Amino acid sequence: MDRIRIRGGNTLNGTIPISGAKNAALPLMIASLLTDDQLTLENVPHLADVEQLIRILGNHGVDYTVAGKRVGQNSGMGRTIHFSARNIVDTHAPYELVSKMRASFWVIGPLLARMGRAKVSLPGGCAIGTRPVDLFIDGLRALGANIEIEGGYAIADAKAGLVGTRFVFPKVSVGATHVLMMAATLAKGETVLENAAREPEVVDLAKCLKAMGAQIEGAGTSTITITGVSQLAGARHAVLPDRIETGTFAMAVAMAGGDVTLTNTSAELLQNAIGALRQAGAEVTEMPGGLRVVRNGGGIQPVDVTTDPYPGFPTDLQAQFMGLMTRAGGTSRITETIFENRFMHVQELARLGARISLSGQTATVEGVPVLKGAPVMATDLRASVSLVIAGLVAEGETEVNRVYHLDRGFERLEEKLTACGADIVRISA
Numbered sequence: 001m002d003r004i005r006i007r008g009g010n011t012l013n014g015t016i017p018i019s020g021a022k023n024a025a026l027p028l029m030i031a032s033l034l035t036d037d038q039l040t041l042e043n044v045p046h047l048a049d050v051e052q053l054i055r056i057l058g059n060h061g062v063d064y065t066v067a068g069k070r071v072g073q074n075s076g077m078g079r080t081i082h083f084s085a086r087n088i089v090d091t092h093a094p095y096e097l098v099s100k101m102r103a104s105f106w107v108i109g110p111l112l113a114r115m116g117r118a119k120v121s122l123p124g125g126c127a128i129g130t131r132p133v134d135l136f137i138d139g140l141r142a143l144g145a146n147i148e149i150e151g152g153y154a155i156a157d158a159k160a161g162l163v164g165t166r167f168v169f170p171k172v173s174v175g176a177t178h179v180l181m182m183a184a185t186l187a188k189g190e191t192v193l194e195n196a197a198r199e200p201e202v203v204d205l206a207k208c209l210k211a212m213g214a215q216i217e218g219a220g221t222s223t224i225t226i227t228g229v230s231q232l233a234g235a236r237h238a239v240l241p242d243r244i245e246t247g248t249f250a251m252a253v254a255m256a257g258g259d260v261t262l263t264n265t266s267a268e269l270l271q272n273a274i275g276a277l278r279q280a281g282a283e284v285t286e287m288p289g290g291l292r293v294v295r296n297g298g299g300i301q302p303v304d305v306t307t308d309p310y311p312g313f314p315t316d317l318q319a320q321f322m323g324l325m326t327r328a329g330g331t332s333r334i335t336e337t338i339f340e341n342r343f344m345h346v347q348e349l350a351r352l353g354a355r356i357s358l359s360g361q362t363a364t365v366e367g368v369p370v371l372k373g374a375p376v377m378a379t380d381l382r383a384s385v386s387l388v389i390a391g392l393v394a395e396g397e398t399e400v401n402r403v404y405h406l407d408r409g410f411e412r413l414e415e416k417l418t419a420c421g422a423d424i425v426r427i428s429a
């Protein structure tokens with residue numbers, strides 16, 4: 001198993017190009033199941049989750065060709081991949097494939113809408129809570145599907161086709177919004193989704209579906225209206241920049257100090273987190289196509305944050321912000337409201353000397369003047385990168401084990417940080 005070794009103490013200076021968003025690329029790739037035409041996605045990041053989803057889609061009969069590869073760290077956009085689901089050969093998504101990744105469960109929506117049936121294993125993904133699928137099931141049933149949960153599978157059919165409905169999400173869910181929006185594009189009549197997720201990735205998916213011929217209004221607000229059409233066509237769409245990767249590097253600079261410009265991205269996607277970073281003492285300048293983050297001297301100020309659905313502070317940046325707060329000149333409180341078990345990084349940060357106590361869903365972080373390098377273990381995707389952020393300032397050597405978690409969602413992390421002066425290497429097993 002690969003490890004990452006960091007020698008702390010270097011500031012970060014330079015430019016980091018941001019990749020396409022994992023959490024946008026995955027639903028966009030799944031949307032290829034909705035049409036027998038070609039869907040071309042640009043700016044697709046090279047990540048373990050993307051490769052795994054390619055395998056899952058391949059199992060259903062989706063062909064793909066990679067048309068353009070990103071070469072070298074500062075070259076423009078990521079890969080262009082053509083997906084073609086001309087022949088769906090199998091509507092069964094088996095446990096061995098789906099259990100590795102949460103988003104793979106989302107194939108259930110397009111398969112039901114286009115094929116009238118699906119048998120999909122209950123999903124995996126980051127171990128950050130129980131992560132049930134009740135909202136997907138209730139929503140798809142509201143669209144007219146029959147669904148049984150049996151032997152670890154959701155077995156669904158809608159032989160007469162899905163039918164438009166009004167569905168009110170009892171809780172905001174990004175994944176269930178993606179799935180119901182995709183399913184409703186081919187349902188008969190109008191579907192209204194209330195209390196829908198407003199995440200930029202939902203807007204990106206809606207943009208692509210509209211380019212494919214779907215009729216969708218209101219994506220990005222809590223009410224999305226979809227008028228079903230009889231079929232969708234191919235399209236070309238560029239994956240949204242990764243706002244979580246952007247926020248992660250911004251926090252890394254705030255932690256290590258220095259002056260870094262993040263390109264191929266947009267500050268608009270993470271206003272709340274940028275506000276928190278400014279309060280923490282980083283200078284963040286928004287610019288066309290990116291942002292510049294500077295912290296030259298001056299300490300890190302303690303800032304309280306509470307995670308919330310978009311446009312609130314993203315749960316996917318909670319661990320990284322906690323990493324930053326371990327070195328603040330005072331005490332901060334970090335409250336997690338989305339996932340009930342997303343504090344696995346606390347005990348690993350403690351190995352580096354962080355002082356964090358947990359009470360319910362709130363972590364109290366007492367900033368310390370010095371962190372000291374130690375071996376630590378990555379427990380999930382964002383937790384692992386919080387350890388990297390802490391390692392950038394820890395005295396001596398920090399070794400992050402189980403970096404396969406990182407590879408799920410960060411493209412060439414060590415290369416991007418090395419280019420800005422960090423002392424970080426991957427040690428391949």
Ligand SMILES: CC(=O)N[C@H]1[C@@H](OP(=O)(O)OP(=O)(O)OC[C@H]2O[C@@H](n3ccc(=O)[nH]c3=O)[C@H](O)[C@@H]2O)O[C@H](CO)[C@@H](O)[C@@H]1O
Binds near residue numbers: 103175
């Ligand atoms: C691949 C992807 O895009 N993953 C993101 C997506 O995950 P994901 O789509 O899985 O997250 P959701 O928005 O669905 O989850 C939000 C909350 O709703 C709950 N819930 C969800 C579905 C359901 O049927 N029942 C239910 O109770 C979840 O357990 C959680 O407590 O949004 C999360 C919240 O921004 C992010 O942290 C993940 O990075």
Ligand SMILES: C=C(OP(=O)(O)O)C(=O)O
Binds near residue numbers: 316
């Ligand atoms: C939790 C995440 O991913 P997933 O939903 O795929 O587990 C994440 O991207 O931080």
